[in-house]
Amino acid sequence: xxxxxxxxxxxxVVQIHPLLKCNLRCLHCYSTSSPDQLPxxxxxxxxxxxxxxxxxxxxxxxxxxGEPLLYAELPSLLQHIRKLGxxxxxxxxxxxxxxxxxxxxxxxxxxxxxxxxxxxxxxxRMRAHPRAFERMIEGVAHLKHVGxxxxxxxxxxxxxxxxLSWLAxxxxxxxAGLLQVHPxxxxxxxxxxxxxxxxxxxxxxxxxxxxxxxxxQYTGSLTIQYDVADLExxxxxPERGYAVEPAVAxxxxxxxxxxxxxxxxxxxxxxDGAIVPLQYNFSRTYQIGNINTDGLTGQIQAWKRNxxxxxxxxxxxxxxxxxxxxxxxxxxxxxxGEVLQASHAVQSNVRPDPTRISGFGLQIATPAIHEACNDxxxxx
Amino acid sequence: xxxEQTRGSSKLGAMSHDDLHKAIGAARESYRIERWWKxxxxxxxxxxxxxxxxxxxxxxxxxxxxxxxxxxxxxxxVIVFPYGVPVFDGVRLEVNIDQASH
Numbered sequence: 453x454x455x456x457x458x459x460x461x462x463x464x465v466v467q468i469h470p471l472l473k474c475n476l477r478c479l480h481c482y483s484t485s486s487p488d489q490l491p492x493x494x495x496x497x498x499x500x501x502x503x504x505x506x507x508x509x510x511x512x513x514x515x516x517x518g519e520p521l522l523y524a525e526l527p528s529l530l531q532h533i534r535k536l537g538x539x540x541x542x543x544x545x546x547x548x549x550x551x552x553x554x555x556x557x558x559x560x561x562x563x564x565x566x567x568x569x570x571x572x573x574x575x576x577r578m579r580a581h582p583r584a585f586e587r588m589i590e591g592v593a594h595l596k597h598v599g600x601x602x603x604x605x606x607x608x609x610x611x612x613x614x615x616l617s618w619l620a621x622x623x624x625x626x627x628a629g630l631l632q633v634h635p636x637x638x639x640x641x642x643x644x645x646x647x648x649x650x651x652x653x654x655x656x657x658x659x660x661x662x663x664x665x666x667x668x669q670y671t672g673s674l675t676i677q678y679d680v681a682d683l684e685x686x687x688x689x690p691e692r693g694y695a696v697e698p699a700v701a702x703x704x705x706x707x708x709x710x711x712x713x714x715x716x717x718x719x720x721x722x723x724d725g726a727i728v729p730l731q732y733n734f735s736r737t738y739q740i741g742n743i744n745t746d747g748l749t750g751q752i753q754a755w756k757r758n759x760x761x762x763x764x765x766x767x768x769x770x771x772x773x774x775x776x777x778x779x780x781x782x783x784x785x786x787x788x789g790e791v792l793q794a795s796h797a798v799q800s801n802v803r804p805d806p807t808r809i810s811g812f813g814l815q816i817a818t819p820a821i822h823e824a825c826n827d828x829x830x831x832x
Numbered sequence: 833x834x835x836e837q838t839r840g841s842s843k844l845g846a847m848s849h850d851d852l853h854k855a856i857g858a859a860r861e862s863y864r865i866e867r868w869w870k871x872x873x874x875x876x877x878x879x880x881x882x883x884x885x886x887x888x889x890x891x892x893x894x895x896x897x898x899x900x901x902x903x904x905x906x907x908x909x910v911i912v913f914p915y916g917v918p919v920f921d922g923v924r925l926e927v928n929i930d931q932a933s934h
Contacts, residue, residue: 459868467871514872541873563873603873613840630873657852658841664859677874682865718871731870781849783856788870 455509455714456691459681459787463539464717465512466505469732470498470529472723474519476545477580480569480607482640482732483723485518491723493743495525499532501721501743508752509713512539518723521548530560541565543605546591547584554594564595564602565632568622570615578607589626596627603630603675609649610636613659620666624673632677633663635786639733650789653782656680660784681787683777693787695771698761707756712740715760729763731788735795738763770794 472489474481502513513533520526520542533540539562546566549557557564569578572585579585595602604623606616616633623631636642636650651659663678670676686693694716698707707715720728725744728734738759741751770790777783841847847855867874885891 459870460872461867463867463872463874465869465872512872516871539872565873609840611838611840614843615840632869632873634870655839655841657856658844658847660863660865661852661855661859662841662844664863667863675874677869678863678865679868679870680865681868682860684860685865720871781853784865787868 456694456696456716457689458694458717459692460717461692463512464510464713465514465719466502466510467514467516467718467720467732468493468498468529469516469518469721469723470520470523470525471518473522474517474545475522475547476519476584478545478567478641479578479580479645480609480636480640480642482637482642483516483518484640489518489723492523493721493723493725495528497725497743498525498529498721501727501748502532502536502538504748504752505712505719506536506538507711509711510538510717510719511713512541514541514543514718516543519548520544521553527556527560530556534560543567544591545579545584545588546595547587549591549594551594551597554598554600557595558598558600562601563630564600565605565630566592566595566602566628567607568604568619569607570612571618574612574615592626601629603628603632605632605634608633608635608651608655608659609646610651610655611649613651613655613662616659616662617666620670620674620676624670628674630675630677632679633659634679635789637786637789637792639792651786653780653784656784656786657782680784683774683780683783683785686771686785686787687774687777690768690771693771693791694764694767696764696768698764707760708753710756712752712756715756716763731792734792738766738795766794767791 469483471492472483472485473487473492474485474489475487477486515523515526515529517523521544523529526542530540530542540560541563542557542561543565544567546564566588568585568588569575575585575588576582592602604619604626606619608616620631635656636646638647638650642649660678660680660682663676667674667676681693690696698705712719716729718730719740720730720732720734721743722728722732725742726736727740727742728736729738729740740755740759741748745751770787773790774785885894
């Protein structure tokens with residue numbers, strides 16, 4: 453029975469947001485986390501869900517939040533993931549890392565991903581904290597001291613590509629093994645704080661050239677991962693974007709018999725326990741289950757039987773809208789963002805606006821939109 | 833301030849559509865996006881080794897063969913320290929192989 457490869461192929465990730473509490477209120481936060489947020493997921497429910505999802509074929513767990521270091525049960529959660537034999541990564545702002553927490557992360561994770569948003573001034577502005585960069589470096593020093601493998605995650609906007617080379621040099625100097633470049637999506641707090649700042653198709657294309665240049669420069673020192681889809685690959689292999697018929701993809705019409713991880717990855721456990729496909733804040737129309745509701749096995753089986761085809765239809769609709777690579781000057785797309793937007797558009801019967809999120813042609817920003825970005829870019 | 837002036841890529845220098853098209857083609861020869869991640873990170877396996885090559889005559893072909901392994905899935909870094917001054921009689925190679933297990 454074939455696995456639908458999706459965007460990350462053999463690496464099938466469960467992303468967990470055990471809490472939305474954070475020590476920061478970052479401008480780009482897709483989960484709108486803050487110090488005021490309260491809900492947390494119970495360790496027992498999480499461990500039970502992960503055991504089940506491991507049996508369903510998932511082999512990796514990513515932990516975010518909020519700030520995961522504020523989740524009191526994090527050591528126990530990581531221990532459980534280790535027992536299951538799954539790969540564990542934690543995404544953090546690193547400001548709360550001390551030697552004790554670093555030692556805990558050394559025991560329980562395969563890699564710690566530290567969010568860094570450019571040069572110190574840009575980072576502090578995005579983090580809405582004047583000492584965020586300084587305290588991030590202190591946290592990274594603790595990670596290095598105890599030998600935790602770590603990488604940096606950079607959020608690419610319409611305005612900060614020129615800082616990527618600085619960040620690559622910084623990453624190498626700090627001993628990071630990985631620099632991951634994620635395109636900004638205008639969801640969560642970014643909807644209001646960073647309106648119009650998502651990179652458009654032109655910026656994504658320029659970023660690809662810059663990433664390739666930097667990867668050549670830092671060969672052997674740093675791996676740079678650019679997390680957008682190349683239309684050349686995506687159009688040639690629609691299964692990479694889940695644009696397939698269920699029977700063709702799975703080799704059977706009985707999708708209930710197929711492990712969930714073979715059908716879809718990543719999946720996200722949101723802070724209220726809901727399991728959704730692909731991305732935080734995915735339309736609940738496609739919800740797979742809820743770990744806080746008993747009978748998760750049955751929920752998953754029901755989703756496979758009754759809802760999986762809807763999810764595939766959604767992905768096919770996104771695929772059908774993609775320009776052919778030969779017909780576009782800018783052949784890169786934030787695929788996750790496109791599917792997320794489509795999930796909500798289908799629910800509300802609103803036709804998705806292809807210029808709102810990067811991917812198709814130039815996004816023509818008005819002066820009003822750039823007014824909103826002035827604080828971020830530092831330009832008047 | 834116009835859109836082009838605040839665009840991050842504009843600070844890297846102007847690029848015509850044709851130039852960008854060519855640059856993308858050139859970039860694709862060395863860098864391919866085979867996976868794209870929203871969550872989680874690709875596991876980075878790094879192999880580091882030190883090789884002492886005492887047969888100076890074979891050093892060149894050994895270094896060449898190691899470099900040939902470089903590609904989209906595996907990145908190779910080699911630092912060469914020659915032994916023997918003024919007569920070159922061997923090399924020490926420090927080799928890093930980063931394999932992105934996507």
